[in-house]
Amino acid sequence: MAEVIVALDTRTADEALGLVDELGSPAKYFKVGLELFTRGGPAVVHALRERGKRVFLDLKLHDIPNTVAGAVKAASALEVDLLTLHVSGGRAMMEAAREAAEAVPGTPPRLLGVTVLTSLDRGQLARIWGRSTDDADGGVEEDVVRLAELARGSGLDGVVASPQEARALRRAFPQPFLLVTPGIRPAGRAPDDQRRTATPGEAVEAGADFLVVGRAVTGTRDPAPSFQAILSQVRRAHSTSPEAGVP
Ligand code: C5P
Secondary structure (H helix, E strand, C coil), X not given: CCEEEXXXXXXXXXXXXXXXXXHCCCCCEEEEXXXXXXXXXXXXXXXXXXXXXXXXEEEXXXXXXXXXXXXXXXXXXXXXXXXXXXXXXXXXXXXXXXXXXXXXXXXXXXXXXXCCCXXXXXXXXXXXXXXXXXXXXXXXXXXXXXXXXXXXXCCCCEEECCHHHHHHHHHHCCCCCEEEECCECCCCCCCCCCCCCECHHHHHXXXXXXXXXCHHHHCCCCHHHHHHHHHHHHXXXXXXXXXXXXX
């Protein structure tokens, strides 16, 4: 069954851990992103591991192969389960990351590629990569699939993608290639600043293995029942679409 990862987008480690304790044992995976990691450091990851939680460390690494390999080794020693890096860092960088993850004793983190940031549109992509806007027409999904292919060929375990791209990616890359989708909103909840959202059920049906959920849990008055409601929607989607998600 697809797993739900709660994004700990809090300002302090105390706030984050308070939320973790409030959600209790049904919540197994937590995302630590750049802000929380920069503020709380490895201590936040240690505190989560001590509570028996699995960690998605979303650092979106992007540097020369040697530097990324060093960071991947350090993250692997923290016993994180999932770690992100930018596919645009290139094959050598991703291969170095793979090798570094395997070199640390214990279970290596699963490495996820960031393809095209969802904050970028076609026009911005065209300007960044020096293409004419005509060339970029209809090109975002094509770019995402091409970069996912490069990620897979370089030894990564999967990619992060919006639920809309998940369907095309799943068609091109069957399991066990992992699809991790943020932008999840239960039916009826406002999209906030997200533009390409899907309900938990839609994300599961599109083939997501992990759903990253932030404000739909953390921004509610009662996070624990909000989380349970999302879990029920995931379960329901699996029962009506049994081939979806990781078994
Ligand atoms: O609050 P919300 O559910 O929108 O949070 C989603 C989480 O997923 C946030 O931590 C956000 O940074 C992250 N994310 C995203 N879109 C991406 C990649 C990561 O929303 N493309």
